[in-house]
Each structure stands twice: as C-alpha cells, then as structure tokens.
Amino acid sequence: MSDTQATVFDRIKGEIAANPVMLFMKGNALFPQCGFSARVVQILQHLDVPFGTANVLESAELREGIKAFTNWPTIPQLYVNGEFVGGCDIVSEMFASGELETLLGEAGVLKTGHA
Amino acid sequence: MNAARGEDDRAARIEAVLRARLDPVGHLRISDDSARHAGHAGAREGGQTHYTVEVVSPVFEGLGRVARSRLVHEALAAEFAGGLHALALALRTPREVQPG
Numbered sequence: 001m002s003d004t005q006a007t008v009f010d011r012i013k014g015e016i017a018a019n020p021v022m023l024f025m026k027g028n029a030l031f032p033q034c035g036f037s038a039r040v041v042q043i044l045q046h047l048d049v050p051f052g053t054a055n056v057l058e059s060a061e062l063r064e065g066i067k068a069f070t071n072w073p074t075i076p077q078l079y080v081n082g083e084f085v086g087g088c089d090i091v092s093e094m095f096a097s098g099e100l101e102t103l104l105g106e107a108g109v110l111k112t113g114h115a
Numbered sequence: 116m117n118a119a120r121g122e123d124d125r126a127a128r129i130e131a132v133l134r135a136r137l138d139p140v141g142h143l144r145i146s147d148d149s150a151r152h153a154g155h156a157g158a159r160e161g162g163q164t165h166y167t168v169e170v171v172s173p174v175f176e177g178l179g180r181v182a183r184s185r186l187v188h189e190a191l192a193a194e195f196a197g198g199l200h201a202l203a204l205a206l207r208t209p210r211e212v213q214p215g
Contacts, residue, residue, distance in 0.1 A: 036203075072185070073192075089203050089205065
C-alpha cells in the first residue's frame with residue numbers, strides 16, 4: 001500500500017468511525033452531482049437520519065481510495081456503524097423492502113417516534 | 116440495437132462474461148443507459164459508460180446483496196478498468212422471482 005493510500009484509508013476509517021451513517025458521494029447533500037448519489041441522499045433524508053458525507057469529486061485520492069477500501073467500483077457508498085451497506089441499488093432495494101429502516105433502527109440512529 | 120456496429124461491444128462483452136461466470140443464467144437483460152447520462156461526470160463521447168444489468172441465476176443462492184454485486188463487479192473488472200462508469204444491478208435467484 002502506498003503512503004498516499006494509507007493516508008486516505010486513515011481518513012476513510014476516521015469518517016466512518018465518526019459518523020454512524022456515512023455516505024461517500026459525488027457532491028454534497030445539498031447539491032448532489034450524480035443521480036445515484038442524489039437518490040441515496042433523498043432516501044436518508046426521507047428516513048430523517050443524520051448522516052455525514054464526503055465528496056469524492058473534491059479528491060482524486062479519496063475517489064480511488066474509497067473504491068479500493070470497500071472493494072467496490074462505484075460511488076455512492078453507504079456505511080452504517082462502520083459496515084458497508086451498498087451503493088444506490090442496494091440502498092434503494094433495502095429502502096423499498098423496509099430493511100434499511102430496520103438496519104438504521106438497530107443501529108440506533110432513527111429518531112424516536114419515527115416509525 | 117440500431118447503433119452502428121461496434122457501439123454494442125461492451126454490452127456484448129458484459130453478456131458473454133456474465134453468461135459464463137453465472138451459468139446457468141435464467142434471465143439476463145442489459146440496457147445501455149449512457150445516453151441518459153450524456154454530459155454527466157463519467158459520461159464519455161461514444162457512450163458505453165452507464166448500464167443496467169438484470170440477472171437471474173442460482174449462483175446467487177445463499178449470497179447477500181453485497182456479495183452478489185461483488186461477484187458481478189469482479190467478473191467485469193476489465194470493463195470497469197476500461198471506462199465502464201456506472202452499473203445498476205438487479206441480481207436475483209430463480210426462487211426469488213417465482214411468483215407466489
């Protein structure tokens with residue numbers, strides 16, 4: 001592993017440790033710059049969970065680093081409590097089936113009273 | 116399928132790789148969504164960047180969503196290295212698509 005990659009991996013580990021729900025995406029929650037990223041933001045906002053974001057468009061190292069870190073070739077990438085959940089398809093499927101809400105509930109990040 | 120010869124190459128390669136790797140494949144549909152993403156980050160002149168792939172195969176039995184996708188991603192590593200930018204996946208087992 002190169003020094004640069006080690007540094008990026010440390011940054012990623014720091015982000016997913018600091019944010020129970022962490023989204024690596026293109027753009028930010030206010031201005032997603034990709035339809036797939038926008039979809040995941042929309043779902044998380046709909047479920048009313050707080051989440052952190054990192055914009056991979058701001059850093060080529062981060063963009064390649066997160067792909068290598070997760071062993072996943074595309075963006076967005078969602079982590080919950082340090083575990084990789086998936087990209088847009090998986091998050092969308094899990095939202096539709098109710099599994100995402102269950103997962104977030106178990107992770108303790110859903111606001112009380114939100115069913 | 117009206118595209119000039121050559122433009123469907125990536126879709127054809129994806130199909131060939133997945134049929135071999137996920138054998139037996141019950142259902143396989145590949146759509147090229149590149150035109151809908153023209154002008155976006157990752158889109159390139161000539162397209163062949165954004166695809167949706169649906170596969171039904173017993174190979175996915177017992178695998179979670181992430182593991183199923185990784186199987187497909189690994190099979191298509193050469194395509195990702197060669198400009199494939201986005202791949203929407205719907206991966207099911209025959210049991211999951213059975214009505215009832």
